[in-house]
Amino acid sequence: MPKVLVSDPIDPSGIDLLGQVAQVDVKTKLSPEELIQIIPEYDALMIRSGTQVTEAVIEAATQLKIIGRAGVGVDNVDVPTATKKGIVVVNSPEGNTIAAAEHALALMLSLSRHIPDANQSVKAGKWERKKFTGVEVYKKTLGVVGLGKIGSHVATVARAMGMKLLAYDPFLSQERAEQLGCRLVELDFLFQESDYITLHLPKTPETQNLVNAETLGKMKSTARIINCARGGIIDEDALGKALESGQIAAAALDVYASEPLGDSPLCHLEQDIILTPHLGASTEEAQTNVAVDVAEQIRDVLLGLPARSAVNIPGLRPDVLEKLKPYMLLAETLGNLVGQLAGGRIESLDVRLQGELASNDSQPIVVAALKGLLSPALRERVNYVNAGIEAKDRGIRVVETRDASVRDYSGSIQLSAKGPSETRSVTGAILGEDELRITNIDDFPINVVPTRHMLLTVHRDMPGIIGQIGSQLGSFNVNIASMQVGRKMVRGSAVMVLSLDDPLPEGVLSEITNVEGIRDAYIVNLQ
Numbered sequence: 001m002p003k004v005l006v007s008d009p010i011d012p013s014g015i016d017l018l019g020q021v022a023q024v025d026v027k028t029k030l031s032p033e034e035l036i037q038i039i040p041e042y043d044a045l046m047i048r049s050g051t052q053v054t055e056a057v058i059e060a061a062t063q064l065k066i067i068g069r070a071g072v073g074v075d076n077v078d079v080p081t082a083t084k085k086g087i088v089v090v091n092s093p094e095g096n097t098i099a100a101a102e103h104a105l106a107l108m109l110s111l112s113r114h115i116p117d118a119n120q121s122v123k124a125g126k127w128e129r130k131k132f133t134g135v136e137v138y139k140k141t142l143g144v145v146g147l148g149k150i151g152s153h154v155a156t157v158a159r160a161m162g163m164k165l166l167a168y169d170p171f172l173s174q175e176r177a178e179q180l181g182c183r184l185v186e187l188d189f190l191f192q193e194s195d196y197i198t199l200h201l202p203k204t205p206e207t208q209n210l211v212n213a214e215t216l217g218k219m220k221s222t223a224r225i226i227n228c229a230r231g232g233i234i235d236e237d238a239l240g241k242a243l244e245s246g247q248i249a250a251a252a253l254d255v256y257a258s259e260p261l262g263d264s265p266l267c268h269l270e271q272d273i274i275l276t277p278h279l280g281a282s283t284e285e286a287q288t289n290v291a292v293d294v295a296e297q298i299r300d301v302l303l304g305l306p307a308r309s310a311v312n313i314p315g316l317r318p319d320v321l322e323k324l325k326p327y328m329l330l331a332e333t334l335g336n337l338v339g340q341l342a343g344g345r346i347e348s349l350d351v352r353l354q355g356e357l358a359s360n361d362s363q364p365i366v367v368a369a370l371k372g373l374l375s376p377a378l379r380e381r382v383n384y385v386n387a388g389i390e391a392k393d394r395g396i397r398v399v400e401t402r403d404a405s406v407r408d409y410s411g412s413i414q415l416s417a418k419g420p421s422e423t424r425s426v427t428g429a430i431l432g433e434d435e436l437r438i439t440n441i442d443d444f445p446i447n448v449v450p451t452r453h454m455l456l457t458v459h460r461d462m463p464g465i466i467g468q469i470g471s472q473l474g475s476f477n478v479n480i481a482s483m484q485v486g487r488k489m490v491r492g493s494a495v496m497v498l499s500l501d502d503p504l505p506e507g508v509l510s511e512i513t514n515v516e517g518i519r520d521a522y523i524v525n526l527q
């Protein structure tokens, strides 16, 4: 049974689900050293934002197949190292969207009406109605920085509360912003004009300290800023100074450059500031959503199935994935075949998507073809996650071609692998729902089911040759399951593909290549 380590508090619904297919160990509050020590035992790791999955952890994780982040942000995971090692990293991109958006809105309203301070004051026996006079958000301008899933929900609710909306998101179309009732503007303008600013963008090298002394200096003295996205997007020192000097009116933070926050100067400010301990995703609903979403993906990957929200392999909608699955298997099989025919040192791979496949997302098919191509050399070290990188590291150039014209099959894939001296090509198609067929080898038409043990010859089309091969195999006690010959002209060149019940013993290949008329012979293992 595979073993899963859960190293952060995860909702029991996810743990129960994983318990059906794996041994699940819940060990939270591990030190980095403890994690490195035990990680070699595990096939999967399930985390939230509390566990730092560093390069050292990943290097020590000799069995690990998947890291599941029960939440959105994967900035606590060294994704490039995981990718290089072929470890899938998955998250739950939508499970906590509403929770995080509602937390940002709650902080905006709390800032406007001084709710945390008023609460403390009453509990201290005071009745300070004048001191806690607030402001309305109605007709105020909200600037949303990052109009993705969470930012969009915040914008929708804020609009319903009568707020005017500005947005800054360099990757968003004007049309989408307009649908949400937002005016897309430059960042400087948003900082100058907004009464409230809410951050909903990822933390990247570009967004680190995006809110700094200069940007804070552009804000109105009555403006309030909320960060429910990631710590480090706001420069905390600069924020403290802007609050102390009255440059801005108030701030609410849920996330910090370093967590837990500890005894930060922010905790001792006299001014309006609300601090929550990274609670954006902490609702019962969100925790169930993310735990189940990620547990299902861990289960699928452990069972050898693709994950729906992998961050380091192309993500596909489940319906699209369902349709592409047989073609991915076909591409992998053809890649494996053409790799075995071409031998090593492949310079380029041309992936040609034909017929109805020409209009599909080609990336998963290309990745599958590369996985197949490299698997004779790299075996289980290559997978959907690292096939692209491994091919690039080996200098294999990938060319994609699309041809929508339909041939004998509604959709087919042709792979051509160019080596130093020759190019080998194979084509395949799917019959019915999911039956794989090899339909061409080096332009010789055939119709062959890929099998575990195969013998392939290129020979002169002449009488007696098939019989001689049959006798040779018989003399080595190898049983032939099926045989196909493909030729372009009578008595010209031909290919013969034999499916065998048994692996070919040593020495057979040289006997076969000695048969008159045989130009080349290959042992091919597919599946």
Ligand SMILES: NC(=O)c1ccc[n+]([C@@H]2O[C@H](COP(=O)([O-])OP(=O)(O)OC[C@H]3O[C@@H](n4cnc5c(N)ncnc54)[C@H](O)[C@@H]3O)[C@@H](O)[C@H]2O)c1
Pocket (backbone or CB within 6 Å): 072, 073, 093, 096, 097, 100, 145, 146, 147, 148, 149, 150, 151, 168, 169, 170, 171, 172, 200, 201, 202, 203, 206, 207, 228, 229, 230, 254, 255, 278, 279, 280, 281, 282
């Ligand atoms: N506080 C919490 O507990 C909590 C919970 C969930 C998510 N989050 C964080 O909230 C943030 C948003 O999450 P999401 O699910 O909406 O992500 P998302 O990917 O749906 O949206 C992010 C948006 O930011 C935009 N963006 C990227 N770079 C930008 C830049 N330089 N300037 C402006 N916009 C930029 C993107 O185009 C995208 O539209 C993430 O940082 C996530 O980690 C925090």
Ligand SMILES: O=C(O)[C@H](O)COP(=O)(O)O
Pocket (backbone or CB within 6 Å): 048, 049, 050, 070, 071, 072, 073, 074, 096, 278, 279, 280, 281, 282
């Ligand atoms: O990225 C996220 O999903 C949030 O920051 C939530 O983090 P958490 O799972 O540690 O609450």
